[in-house]
Amino acid sequence: MKAHKYWSLGALITMLGTFYTGQKGSKSNHKYFAVGSLLCMIMAIYTGHKMISGNKKVKVNKEKAAKTEE
Template identity: 70%
Template sequence: MKAHKYWSIVALITMIGTFYTGYKKLKSSHKYFAFSSMLCMVMVIYTGHKMITGNRKEKTKKEKVTEREE
């Protein structure tokens, strides 16, 4: 899933930014990078969950079709 990959890359970039601003003691920038990183990680978890679970309607349709064929 493309969205998962892109959110993961952006999360990594914002984590690096968070580390850098924390190291340089830039408190206001650090706060924004940390919030952005947290948002990106939430989206990574959400897109990964969607990728793993899939669509339930499609799964039930596939199960019904295989039952009818047997």
């Protein structure tokens, strides 16, 4: 959860930097902010997916235990 929050915050900050450097007309800085934003967004999606999906082995073991108890 913490990692997802920090990657999302980093993506937001770099997106704002990308917007600012785009308006300012600084092409090289704009490119670096855009690549940084893309990296942060990919990592935010990855950590969010891990947070939602969880560990499948634990889920399978719990389901098997529940079936054997019945």
